Amino acid sequence: MAELVLDLADRVAGVGVKTAYGDKIEIEGIEVVPVALGYYAFGGGNGTGDATSNFNGSGSAGGGGSLSVPLGAYVGDGGRVRFDPNLIGLVLVATPFVFVVGHALKSVIRALKR
Numbered sequence: 001m002a003e004l005v006l007d008l009a010d011r012v013a014g015v016g017v018k019t020a021y022g023d024k025i026e027i028e029g030i031e032v033v034p035v036a037l038g039y040y041a042f043g044g045g046n047g048t049g050d051a052t053s054n055f056n057g058s059g060s061a062g063g064g065g066s067l068s069v070p071l072g073a074y075v076g077d078g079g080r081v082r083f084d085p086n087l088i089g090l091v092l093v094a095t096p097f098v099f100v101v102g103h104a105l106k107s108v109i110r111a112l113k114r
Contacts, residue, residue, distance in 0.1 A: 020038055033073060036071055
């Protein structure tokens with residue numbers, strides 16, 4: 001089981017940049033490089049049961065998953081490069097960040113009021 005997890009980790013480690021930046025494509029003479037946020041997670045474990053649990057026996061399990069959110073694209077036109085955002089993707093990525101910052105500011109303001 002440990003070898004499987006290490007093998008998966010080795011394979012995923014090499015695709016980080018390819019997940020964030022896609023292959024350059026050309027559309028009507030304009031070069032476009034897609035940008036995404038990629039996330040991978042893997043886990044595994046073994047369990048044993050005893051007479052007091054509902055699980056009598058032993059075993060192991062593992063699993064994994066991934067997520068990719070398109071953030072936008074770098075567009076090169078006439079020697080200039082600009083980033084065209086995917087607003088829905090940026091909102092999905094920014095929402096947890098804004099929540100954490102807002103909660104932290106609320107805590108700081110409460111502490112300053114005391």
